[in-house]
Amino acid sequence: MAENPTRHTLNPNTWIDLYADYLFNYAVVRVNNNDMAKDLVQETFFAGLKSAKNFEGKATERTWLVAILKRKIIDYYRKINSKKGKAEVRMNFYEDSENDGSWIEERVPQTWGNDADKLIETTELKSAIDQCIDNLPEKYALVFRMKTIQEFETEEICKELNITASNLWVIIHRARTQLRKCMEDNWFHS
Amino acid sequence: MAKFSITCDEATTICDKSQYGEATFLEKIKLNVHFLLCKICGLYSKQNAKMTKIYKMKVTDCKKEHHCLSKEEKEQLKKELQELEA
Numbered sequence: 001m002a003e004n005p006t007r008h009t010l011n012p013n014t015w016i017d018l019y020a021d022y023l024f025n026y027a028v029v030r031v032n033n034n035d036m037a038k039d040l041v042q043e044t045f046f047a048g049l050k051s052a053k054n055f056e057g058k059a060t061e062r063t064w065l066v067a068i069l070k071r072k073i074i075d076y077y078r079k080i081n082s083k084k085g086k087a088e089v090r091m092n093f094y095e096d097s098e099n100d101g102s103w104i105e106e107r108v109p110q111t112w113g114n115d116a117d118k119l120i121e122t123t124e125l126k127s128a129i130d131q132c133i134d135n136l137p138e139k140y141a142l143v144f145r146m147k148t149i150q151e152f153e154t155e156e157i158c159k160e161l162n163i164t165a166s167n168l169w170v171i172i173h174r175a176r177t178q179l180r181k182c183m184e185d186n187w188f189h190s
Numbered sequence: 191m192a193k194f195s196i197t198c199d200e201a202t203t204i205c206d207k208s209q210y211g212e213a214t215f216l217e218k219i220k221l222n223v224h225f226l227l228c229k230i231c232g233l234y235s236k237q238n239a240k241m242t243k244i245y246k247m248k249v250t251d252c253k254k255e256h257h258c259l260s261k262e263e264k265e266q267l268k269k270e271l272q273e274l275e276a
Contacts, residue, residue, distance in 0.1 A: 012275065016268050021258045028257040038263065045271055093199035101197020109233045112240075126251070129244060147210065148245050149252050154212060172210075173203040180234070180241055 007057035010064075012049055019062055023069050029150050030073050032142070040076065044069040077161050080138050092177045107181060112188040125187065132182035136175055143168060144175040194223040201231045202238075209242045 023044060027037035047068050055064060092107045094100055133141050143161065146152045147168070158165055196204075201224040207213040208221070225232045259267075 012271065016264050016271065020264055020267060024259050025257045029252075034257070037257070038259065041259070042267060042270065045267065046274060049271065049274055092202075093197070101199035103198050103230055108230055109237060111233070112237065125244065126248065129248065149248055151249065154210075169203060169207050173206045176206045176209075176238065176241065177202060177234075180237060183241065183244075184237075 008060050008064075009057060010048075010052050010055050010061055012045075012052065015045055015048070015061075015065070019065055022062065023065060026066065027069060027073060030146075031076060032145055036076065040069060040072045043072050047072070074160060077142070080142065090178055090181070092174075092181070107177075109180065110184060110189075112184065128183065128187045129179075132179050132186070135182060136178060140171055140175040140178070143171045144179075147172055194220050196220050196224055198224075198228060198231050201225075201228065202234055205231070205235050205238055209238060 020041060023041045024037055027040045028034060031037055031040065044065055048065055051068075059067070090107070092104060094102050094104055133144065136144065143157060143163075146157050147154070154165055154168060157163075158168055163171075201221055204213050204217045204221045208218065213221070221235075225235070
């Protein structure tokens with residue numbers, strides 16, 4: 001008796017040719033690190049092979065592999081989430097009762113040179129920005145990139161990283177004030 | 191007036207949120223009241239918009255890129271997968 005035609009089957013021999021690039025691209029925009037994305041894709045294939053017997057054929061092969069990868073990415077997020085205080089966050093505002101929430105004098109924004117208006121698309125400008133982002137604590141850099149560069153919805157990030165919306169905005173705020181200061185010191189100083 | 195009063199930390203948080211078009215109407219009112227009293231945050235806001243422009247440039251770049259694994263990387267993956275199967 002022929003198999004039910006709507007049932008999908010797995011062919012691990014063709015996985016790499018068919019899905020490696022798709023999965024890699026999926027991972028790289030989410031973790032922003034080529035090596036990490038490569039590892040995640042590899043782990044996905046391994047996990048897929050190991051649990052192939054549990055494949056019920058309800059979804060396509062690709063959907064099934066993406067679901068595995070997604071779980072791997074969330075595990076990765078959890079790992080960096082728990083790595084607290086790896087890079088120290090520079091505070092921009094006072095947190096004592098007297099001046100609570102006011103600018104710390106040496107962190108007050110300075111006027112930028114006139115060149116700041118010429119937003120030329122230079123490679124130097126881009127690498128300056130990248131360097132500043134890399135200086136952020138890993139979790140801040142991740143949330144900032146997801147929201148700003150990859151343009152994920154707030155809700156989606158909160159779900160994937162298991163944080164609240166107000167958490168997210170505090171992180172974005174700290175990341176952006178820190179990036180502004182970094183760019184002021186390294187790029188816009190007149 | 192007191193209920194619109196916010197700190198610079200809060201004002202700049204709203205300012206950042208509004209760069210993504212996600213500040214609420216009330217937050218925007220509070221922010222603008224704060225700008226009347228605080229020039230520093232006004233400057234922050236102006237520079238923040240500039241930073242957003244720079245980030246947008248990066249977004250355009252990022253979208254153009256399509257990431258692929260190299261041939262060698264794929265061969266390596268295949269080998270490892272076969273070993274696991276055996």
